[in-house]
Amino acid sequence: MIEVNMGTDPLLKRAFSLFRKTDEGLQILYRVRGKGTGILRNMKEGTVLDMLGPLGNFYPMPPEDKIPLVIAGGIGIASVFSLVERLAGRSIVFYGARTKDDLLMSKELKVYAKELIVSTDDGSAGLKGTAADALQAFLSSHSSAPPHFCIYACGPQPLLKALAQIAKEYRIRTYVSMEEHMACGIGACLGCVVKTYEGYKRVCKEGPVMNAMEIVW
Amino acid sequence: MTKGLFVTIRDLELKNPVMTASGTFGYGEEYAEFLDLSRLGAVVVKGLSLAPKEGNPPPRIVETASGMLNAIGLQNIGIERFIHEKIPFLRTYDTKIIVNFFGDSIDEYVAAAERLSAVDGIHGLEMNISCPNKQAGWCIFGTDPRVTSEVVQAVRKATALPLIVKLSPNVTDISVIARAAVDAGADALSVINTLTGMAIDIRTRKPKLANRTGGLSGPAIKPVAVRMVYEIYKAVEVPIIGMGGIMTAEDALEFIIAGASAVAVGTANFIHPTAAVDILDGISAFLAQERIADINMLRGTAHAC
Numbered sequence: 001m002i003e004v005n006m007g008t009d010p011l012l013k014r015a016f017s018l019f020r021k022t023d024e025g026l027q028i029l030y031r032v033r034g035k036g037t038g039i040l041r042n043m044k045e046g047t048v049l050d051m052l053g054p055l056g057n058f059y060p061m062p063p064e065d066k067i068p069l070v071i072a073g074g075i076g077i078a079s080v081f082s083l084v085e086r087l088a089g090r091s092i093v094f095y096g097a098r099t100k101d102d103l104l105m106s107k108e109l110k111v112y113a114k115e116l117i118v119s120t121d122d123g124s125a126g127l128k129g130t131a132a133d134a135l136q137a138f139l140s141s142h143s144s145a146p147p148h149f150c151i152y153a154c155g156p157q158p159l160l161k162a163l164a165q166i167a168k169e170y171r172i173r174t175y176v177s178m179e180e181h182m183a184c185g186i187g188a189c190l191g192c193v194v195k196t197y198e199g200y201k202r203v204c205k206e207g208p209v210m211n212a213m214e215i216v217w
Numbered sequence: 218m219t220k221g222l223f224v225t226i227r228d229l230e231l232k233n234p235v236m237t238a239s240g241t242f243g244y245g246e247e248y249a250e251f252l253d254l255s256r257l258g259a260v261v262v263k264g265l266s267l268a269p270k271e272g273n274p275p276p277r278i279v280e281t282a283s284g285m286l287n288a289i290g291l292q293n294i295g296i297e298r299f300i301h302e303k304i305p306f307l308r309t310y311d312t313k314i315i316v317n318f319f320g321d322s323i324d325e326y327v328a329a330a331e332r333l334s335a336v337d338g339i340h341g342l343e344m345n346i347s348c349p350n351k352q353a354g355w356c357i358f359g360t361d362p363r364v365t366s367e368v369v370q371a372v373r374k375a376t377a378l379p380l381i382v383k384l385s386p387n388v389t390d391i392s393v394i395a396r397a398a399v400d401a402g403a404d405a406l407s408v409i410n411t412l413t414g415m416a417i418d419i420r421t422r423k424p425k426l427a428n429r430t431g432g433l434s435g436p437a438i439k440p441v442a443v444r445m446v447y448e449i450y451k452a453v454e455v456p457i458i459g460m461g462g463i464m465t466a467e468d469a470l471e472f473i474i475a476g477a478s479a480v481a482v483g484t485a486n487f488i489h490p491t492a493a494v495d496i497l498d499g500i501s502a503f504l505a506q507e508r509i510a511d512i513n514m515l516r517g518t519a520h521a522c
Contacts, residue, residue: 003488008283008436008464013488052490181278183285184487186251188243190289191278200272200292 001185002028003050004036004043015182015204017079017154018054029078029104055185057209059083059152059175066150067092069138069172070113071131071163073155077104079177079208080154084112093117094138096131096159100124131155132162139170151175151212164212174212178203221504221511222497224258224478226456227379227404229341231258231313231479234512235469235497238460238483239264239317239343239383240289241434242493244303245310251490256497258479259313262303264345266319267329269295279416279425284437284462285484286414288428291319291348296329300336308338315381319345322352323371330375342378344369346398347385347410359385359410362397373402381458383407384449386438391445392452405456407481408449409442435484436462443475450476450517464492466499476517 001013014036019029032041043049059080062068068091072080077095084091085108093113097103098121109116118126119134127134135151149170153163154177167174180192180203187205194201195216201207222233236259242248245260254260272292279286294302296318307314316339320326326344333339346359346368358368359382369382382398384391386409395406411432416425424430442461449457459477462484463469469480485492500512509515 010280011283011285011435011484011488012280050489181276181280183278183287183484184247184490186247186490188241188247189278189287189487190272190292191275191287193272193275193277193292195274 001052001055001182004039010035010039012183013050013052013185015055015179015185017177017208018082019078020082020085029075029081031075052185056204056207059177059209061086062090062150066148069094069135069149069151071135071151071153071155071159072096073131073153073159074098074102076153076155076159076177077109078154080152081105081109083152084109088112089114092138094119094131094134096120096129096134096155097125098122130159130162132159132166135163136166139166153177153212160212161217164215164217167212175209176212176215177208178210178215179208221509222258222501223511224456224513226341226381226458226478229259229313229379233258233497233500234473234477234479235493235500236315236458236479236481237261237486237493238481239345240287241483241486244294244299245307245314246303248486248490249306252494253310254307255311256494257312258497259315259340260307260310261315261317261343261481262299262307263293264291264317264319265293265296265299265329265333266291266321267296267325267332269293269298274427276425276427277431279431281414281416281433281435282437284433284435285487286416286426286431286433287411288426288431290428291345296332300332304336304338313340314338315341315343317343317345317383319348321348322350323368326368327371327375330372334376334378339378341381342372342376343381343383343407344372344403345383345410347383347387357385357387359383359394360388362393365394366397366401369398369401369403379404381405381407383410384445385410386441386445386461387413392448395449395453399453399455403455405458405478406449406453407458407460408446408477409438409461412438412441434462436464436468438462439468439471443471446472446477447475447519450520463496464488466496466503469496469500470503470515473512473515474517474519476520478513478516 273290459472
């Protein structure tokens with residue numbers, strides 16, 4: 001959770017995923033979308049911000065015999081990038097964005113991933129369609145193989161929902177990083193819940209990474 | 218502990234006037250790694266009902282200008298689990314534990330109050346009367362002086378603990394409700410609960426909260442809350458716990474000068490987990506600066522002019 005200003009508007013801290021850790025410290029990758037990220041963009045270098053974290057869980061590492069399929073939709077790349085980095089050459093990355101210009105970190109992804117499959121909504125780069133469409137195509141061409149994959153995903157809710165459907169069909173263990181409006185980030189406000197088959201779970205505490213099969217989509 | 222910060226709510230002795238507002242501090246343990254709970258005058262825990270409650274579907278919160286709307290839907294683990302899983306932890310701290318509770322009928326309020334009164338380690342009860350009465354056409358208990366009186370009277374008979382009634386600000390004249398609660402046996406009043414509000418997404422043309430409406434909290438409501446404390450101080454004799462948008466010690470002091478005996482820090486906990494103790498330190502510093510030996514000397518001083 002990062003405080004973007006010292007005043008009361010906007011009031012709450014913002015939740016960001018940790019993009020990656022370098023020798024210089026932690027990095028956040030964000031897309032300017034609303035009031036908070038708008039303020040962040042105009043901030044002077046060297047500005048000191050209040051931060052609370054790291055909070056919540058991370059993607060569990062796959063067993064040795066599984067091939068990790070990492071799916072990112074749009075700015076969801078910020079959440080899965082460090083996973084791809086950590087999986088050093090093991091993962092197949094499906095990265096979907098609106099247009100060619102929205103694709104970030106392509107060069108680095110090519111270095112850390114075993115394979116990078118890009119898709120764009122308008123077809124300006126890679127396959128035309130979403131990352132779920134790309135995954136579907138990939139799996140149907142590998143359908144004779146036993147379910148030796150596992151999936152990690154972050155992106156807009158409709159994408160995650162589509163992935164959960166695909167994963168169910170192919171019986172692949174799938175971890176999704178969820179997003180909800182969040183106030184405290186430490187499990188107190190009960191604002192950021194998602195519905196699961198075991199009741200509401202907090203994105204900040206039990207998540208953000210959850211098993212896709214647990215979630216009532 | 219500073220002697221000059223000591224306040225009392227009936228026979229409930231608080232080492233200082235800073236408490237946490239129900240629903241913003243979980244069951245205390247969520248904040249224990251950020252601050253020493255023993256420094257607080259009291260911990261007021263998240264509202265409880267006899268049976269666990271699942272709460273509302275998301276989105277449950279939305280940020281607004283200098284505030285936030287919430288429609289959590291009173292999600293809680295239920296009184297029994299609270300007693301067994303949370304009280305033992307809370308009892309390890311040297312602070313007063315005040316349990317906020319609610320029901321959807323008078324019988325439920327009474328049963329909850331009886332159960333909580335039988336537990337060691339609970340020092341006071343805070344009644345949430347801003348919820349609907351399912352037995353009487355879903356009207357809100359706390360928006361009608363007669364219904365307020367009826368439910369408070371029934372609970373009063375069921376408990377010997379200090380009984381604080383938390384008032385809804387969504388009424389025409391809050392002093393009338395305050396009077397009714399006090400006449401029915403309330404030992405103190407919490408002023409105020411959230412203000413009902415709404416925010417709409419102009420693209421989808423839909424309310425931003427799944428519940429459509431929610432409770433507004435944060436700095437945006439502070440002037441309304443201060444005014445209500447001021448009015449109620451004139452109308453009744455019992456201690457008032459002031460709350461609504463307190464972010465700083467200065468905010469807290471405004472409430473005390475308006476007439477509050479104690480204050481509760483709410484939404485600020487979400488932004489700065491140490492907010493309650495930061496505010497307490499600020500109050501101490503102010504008293505020292507202004508050479509005020511006892512915080513009780515400050516209470517209601519706005520009424521002198």
